[in-house]
Amino acid sequence: MNFNLSALRQQFPFFSAHPDWIYLDNAATLHKPQVVLDAMNLFYSQQNSNVHRSAHGLSQQATAAFEAARSTVAQFLNARFSHEIIWTSGTTAGFNQLVFGMMGPVLQPGDRVLISSMEHHANIVPWHIHALPFGVTLDRVPLTADHRFDLTAFEELLKLKPKVVSISHVSNALGHIQPVAEIVRLAKAAGAIVVLDGAQGIVWETVDVQALDVDFYLFSGHKLYGPTGIGVLYGKTKYLELLRPLLGGGEMIKTVCFSHSSWNDLPYRLEAGTPNMAGAIGLAAAILWLQQQDLTAMQQHKTALVQRFYAGCQQIPALELLSGPTTNAGIVALNLKNEHPADLATLLDQQKIAVRAGTHCAMPLFQALNVKGSVRFSFACYNSFDEVDRTLTALATAVELFAE
Amino acid sequence: MIRPDIFTETATALKTIYDNQLPQLRQLKDWQSKYRILMTLGKELPAFDSEWHRDEFLVQGCESKAWLLHYQDPVTNQHFWAFDSDARIVKGLIILLLVQLNGLKAEELAHAKPELLLSELQLQQNISQSRSNGLQAVLNKIKAVM
Secondary structure (H helix, E strand, O other): OOOOHHHHHOOOHHHHHOOOOEEOEOOOOOOOOHHHHHHHHHHHHHHOOOOOOOOOHHHHHHHHHHHHHHHHHHHHHOOOOHHHEEEEOOHHHHHHHHHHHHEOOOEOOOOEEEEEOOOOHHHOHHHHHHHHHHOOEEEEEOEOOOOOEOHHHHHHHHOOOOOEEEEEOEOOOOOEEOOHHHHHHHHHHOOOEEEEEOOOOOOOOOOOHHHHOOOEEEEEHHHOOOOOOOEEEEEOHHHHOOOOOOOOOOOOEEEEEOOEEEEOOOOHHHOOOOOOHHHHHHHHHHHHHHHOOOHHHHHHHHHHHHHHHHHHHHOOOOEEEOOOOOOEOOEEEEEEOOOOHHHHHHHHHOOOEEOEEEOOOOHHHHHHHOOOOEEEEEOOOOOOHHHHHHHHHHHHHHHHHHOO | OOOOHHHHHHHHHHHHHHHOHHHHHHHOOOHHHHHHHHHHHHHHOOOOOHHHOOHHHEOOOOOOOEEEEEEEOOOOOOEEEEEEEOOHHHHHHHHHHHHHHOOOOHHHHHHOOOHHHHHHOOOHHHHOOOOOOOHHHHHHHHHOOO
16 A cells, blocks of 8 residues: 555545645544545434334344444454443543542552653543542653653652553653553553553554553544544453443443442443444544555654654744654644744634644643643644645744744 | 832823824734734833732633733723733733723723724634633623623
């Protein structure tokens, strides 16, 4: 296989609707190929019925399509069992279930949890809500001087014997790829349960949860060319079985009497309410689409985009680059010296360059870096070198306006 | 302590901008020239004491930060403002609101439509709901004194 950018781009109808924009906010959400939209449209127009409940044949067809989607995800992650794939509404919802579910069965007062300095709020705030009041202590792996995960400090912190280690696969603010194989190996050797936040990592590389031996892995559909409102909480059976359900209601119960209910088996026990059926089917279509692409060529293309953009930024005076160009999944975060990132982003918006400015739901990272925030340029497989060059020109125009 | 002079000095600066830079902005067509002026408007304002960068003056809802001070003249009932922001464009936009609103009485504020100037200058996209710059929050806070 080879990489044909124009053929790839033509599969994304969004771009023909907005030919004058350059979309570099891909870490926020990706656009969807036509096959994903078609699969969802087919579900609603021809397959729609509620799953697992109704007695009729139409429901059985819908259930078959819905469970086939779960199998697609299980195969994609190389999970041992389909029931290890729990549908969520996204990574944030997955973390809320996971953290709530661990309190008691896994974590006791006095236990420690270890996260990193560059976690998204989804891997921080649920710990604040559910774990800290319960008497669990949260520790943090510091950054190295070049804003990477500090493995040496990590090894030291593992001596505190954290029960759970929860780390991002790829930093959403900087794009840096974390040394996840090493993190998992060291954490497991120290006896910890290991959670990886795959929201930004899953689109970068194929994840084999068994080879990696990770205990939990979470991601969102919309950051994998799929729809919004669907996500995955993967967990090893033995750990998923420990989790207390966060949400109670339909489908997650076995029996209910007035004073007591007993819970259903995995995966349904953790999936209360009518699930996002079209979302699951759309996500499976996105995965099947992705598996038909040349993933190595996609990675190489994204790396080339980042390196070209990074080199161009180095030619613009007064830009301060927070990301490094290597071991990077497609993000360049930067600031204009002494200026607010929101101002720079506004001047790019005027030139129809879509970027994000601010703290990117990772405020503790920016506190550690001692900057107000950053402007984040995030690249996807469908971006072109021409877009990189036009963005650099727009960036130079914006920077020049500050110089007055 | 809030130095009372800050309100008179801000009023003078806003008057200068209203007389000098606003007519220029109205004539300009290209976005670069407009934003170039917008980003320098803040330089006209009197120095805002860093001691006033306090949470009680901070306007909620801003990706960038804005601090807003208020004073009502007990004799004339006019409302006066002084402010600061850590982002240049937001600062310039707040100035464009305040050149219209500073010194108004409550009943005048009720009828003011400061967004119209931003539309005229084609800067209205900065005050839309989807913007995280907090300009709408600043405007709400000003109007909340009524």
